[in-house]
Ligand SMILES: *[C@@H]1O[C@H](CO)[C@@H](O)[C@H](O)[C@H]1NC(C)=O
């Protein structure tokens with residue numbers, strides 16, 4: 219993670235000590251025998267399940283995957299790898315996480331873990347219907363089907379694999395982007411606290427269900443600063459009179475994300491106490507992305523207010539087809555108007571390896 223320059227000057231010894239501690243933690247993690255990564259959620263962690271279902275929300279076409287090995291558009295909503303790909307390779311599992319719906323999964327893919335995530339999905343079953351993506355409930359049903367397949371491959375090692383697997387859950391943004399702020403006339407707009415409870419209730423019961431199936435180690439991402447997503451800023455401008463047009467983060471949406479995140483953290487802490495032998499860690503995407511937005515140069519970013527594909531203001535998924543993309547995506551925080559670049563995902567993965575995984579080992 220990037221650190222403030224003044225602090226560096228004032229406390230070099232402390233900084234060095236922290237750095238050394240972090241290096242030791244990193245070095246320690248692969249030896250802890252994480253058996254697999256099992257992934258649930260939305261486009262931030264979907265390596266291409268949407269390629270196999272009927273939905274308009276796909277990215278298995280140019281310019282997606284431009285910086286991926288062999289420049290293939292796999293269905294990942296980025297120019298390259300996702301956080302979970304970086305984690306799987308750093309943990310010595312496999313170089314990439316496969317989508318569960320891939321018909322070509324090998325026994326070894328099944329043993330080292332797969333992703334059940336689907337771009338466009340949310341914690342509210344209704345949000346997934348808007349994009350015809352795979353809702354969380356269906357992702358859990360696929361996981362239970364997966365357990366049967368794993369049993370055939372791994373036999374009596376299956377329970378060990380599941381209890382030493384890291385479950386990654388990254389979901390919730392779509393419930394805000396499409397259902398709360400979108401055009402659907404949903405009740406949630408008028409009663410956000412109730413809607414937060416509905417979302418968190420669904421998340422809680424999902425984790426309980428994974429725990430009943432033998433899961434013990436969970437990492438759960440909070441919401442990013444939703445008001446700073448390029449598409450959200452564009453939509454806000456379109457709703458304003460011309461003289462008030464100014465492109466900046468929407469504070470109310472960021473406040474909503476922070477409110478949700480603090481309830482989420484409290485819920486995860488209580489869940490860890492309640493679920494036998496469980497470790498449940500929160501991934502603070504909000505602070506990480508805020509740091510990228512306020513100190514872009516620490517990450518090599520030159521552009522943070524629009525995506526690399528097309529104008530960067532509106533385009534995502536099929537709207538990126540046939541438009542010109544920027545030359546060097548590593549200078550951008552966002553790849554399209556919604557999703558981060560591989561460079562941003564790499565920085566998030568580094569944070570998870572250094573500061574989150576040690577909490578659940
Ligand atoms: C990790 O796994 C290896 C091989 O499967 C085993 O030999 C070793 O004892 C395990 N280490 C821990 C800390 O469980």
Ligand SMILES: *[C@@H]1O[C@H](CO)[C@@H](O)[C@H](O)[C@H]1NC(C)=O
Pocket residue numbers: 343344347353355
């Ligand atoms: C979720 O939505 C699907 C259809 O998309 C429906 O079949 C299912 O019953 C719903 N489940 C709940 C709990 O609302």
Ligand SMILES: *[C@@H]1O[C@H](CO)[C@@H](O)[C@H](O)[C@H]1NC(C)=O
Pocket residue numbers: 342343344345348397402404405406
């Ligand atoms: C809308 O709000 C209700 C709760 O009032 C919720 O159950 C439903 O799933 C919501 N979502 C959508 C996309 O309509």
Ligand SMILES: *[C@@H]1O[C@H](CO)[C@@H](O)[C@H](O)[C@H]1NC(C)=O
Pocket residue numbers: 372373374375
């Ligand atoms: C199950 O475990 C036993 C010993 O505990 C072992 O001998 C046997 O080979 C294992 N079976 C499978 C299918 O792994």
